[in-house]
Amino acid sequence: xxxxxxxxxxxxxxxxxxxxxxxxxxxxxxxxxxxxxxxxxxxxxxxxxxxxxxxxxxxxxxxxxxxxxxxxxxxxxxxxxxxxxxxxxxxxxxxxxxxxxxxxxxxxxxxxxxxxxxxxxxxxxxxxxxxxxxxxxxxxxxxxxxxxxx
Amino acid sequence: xxxxxxxxxxxxxxxxxxxxxxxxxxxxxxxxxxxxxxxxxxxxxxxxxxxxxxxxxxxxxxxxxxxxxxxxxxxxxxxxxxxxxxxxxxxxxxxxxxxxxxxxxxxxxxxxxx
Numbered sequence: 305x306x307x308x309x310x311x312x313x314x315x316x317x318x319x320x321x322x323x324x325x326x327x328x329x330x331x332x333x334x335x336x337x338x339x340x341x342x343x344x345x346x347x348x349x350x351x352x353x354x355x356x357x358x359x360x361x362x363x364x365x366x367x368x369x370x371x372x373x374x375x376x377x378x379x380x381x382x383x384x385x386x387x388x389x390x391x392x393x394x395x396x397x398x399x400x401x402x403x404x405x406x407x408x409x410x411x412x413x414x415x416x417x418x419x420x421x422x423x424x425x426x427x428x429x430x431x432x433x434x435x436x437x438x439x440x441x442x443x444x445x446x447x448x449x450x451x452x453x454x
Numbered sequence: 455x456x457x458x459x460x461x462x463x464x465x466x467x468x469x470x471x472x473x474x475x476x477x478x479x480x481x482x483x484x485x486x487x488x489x490x491x492x493x494x495x496x497x498x499x500x501x502x503x504x505x506x507x508x509x510x511x512x513x514x515x516x517x518x519x520x521x522x523x524x525x526x527x528x529x530x531x532x533x534x535x536x537x538x539x540x541x542x543x544x545x546x547x548x549x550x551x552x553x554x555x556x557x558x559x560x561x562x563x564x565x566x567x568x
Contacts, residue, residue, distance in 0.1 A: 325457060357529040361471075369468055372461035379458050 307356055315349050318364055322371040327378075335392050335442050341374045392441040399423075399437035402450070412439055423447065475526045482519045483568035487561050489515055493542065494557045502549060509546040509553075513539050531567040535560065 322345055326338070334342065345367050352363035381388045398408045398419060409419060419437075422445040428434055436448040489512045496505035516539040520532055538560045545553035 325460065327457060359525055359528065361525055362528075365468055365472065368464050372465045372468075375457050375461040376465075 308353065311352055311356070311360055314360060315353060315363060318367060319345065319349050322367055325371055326374055337374065337377060337391055341370050344370055388441075395438045395440050395446075397436055397438050398445075399431060399434045399447075402432045402434055404431060408439075414439070479523065479526060479568050482515075482523070483564045486512065486515055486519065487564050490557045490561050490564075493546070494554060497546065497553055502546070506543060506546045509542040512542050527567065531563070535563050535567075538563070 326341070348363055348366050348370075352358045352360050377391065381391060396408050396412060398405050398412070398414070404416065404419060409416070422439075423429070423431075423434065423437060426445060426447045428437075428447055428449065433449050433451070434447055435450050438446045440446055489508060493505055493508040493512055496508050516535065520536065523532060538556050541556060542553065542560075545556060
């Protein structure tokens with residue numbers, strides 16, 4: 305029992321350290337690679353807790369390795385913008401001059417209902433009010449309204 | 455930039471510990487396998503007293519290794535080898551043929567799991 309408790313404390317400290325190492329970006333909206341790392345780290349951290357036969361280092365090593373790779377990858381993306389396109393993709397314009405782009409929506413596998421819901425979250429209830437709507441690489445939507453543009 | 459340097463340092467440390475531990479485990483595993491083979495030969499040749507000494511050495515070498523091996527190897531794998539090593543000396547003293555099968559099993563487990 306005490307072993308499990310000590311392991312839990314160590315892994316807790318490790319996960320907190322990992323999140324801090326990845327930086328504040330991690331706590332905001334996630335890029336695809338960041339989402340993958342977050343899910344992996346949380347799954348790996350549970351393994352040594354569930355099974356005390358597994359050495360703790362078997363949990364610590366992959367967590368630290370993944371987090372460090374993620375930090376290095378974010379630096380590479382910053383340094384080489386072409387890498388950003390490969391790893392994170394590019395933002396896509398889904399509404400142009402009040403007209404939704406069906407082709408772009410199909411590529412993103414978004415329905416019209418999904419688009420309308422996203423626009424409503426930005427207080428937009430009519431396509432005519434939208435000059436541009438862009439789906440960002442982290443899945444969020446950015447809207448430039450007609451009134452803002454003029 | 456501090457995060458980058460820290461990440462690189464951690465990765466170097468992880469790789470270093472990983473490679474180092476694997477080399478150490480392989481080296482110790484080979485040593486123990488060699489002692490097991492030596493015990494086997496001594497027992498087959500009828501040299502009982504030396505076979506007992508060798509079995510005793512096998513047990514103590516394993517104990518020394520096991521103390522730190524638990525950091526890197528799953529406990530259930532080590533428990534199986536613990537059981538085998540604990541019996542070696544008594545099997546050698548009782549002149550039991552079973553020791554040969556146990557030594558073979560020990561070598562197989564070390565090669566497979568280490």
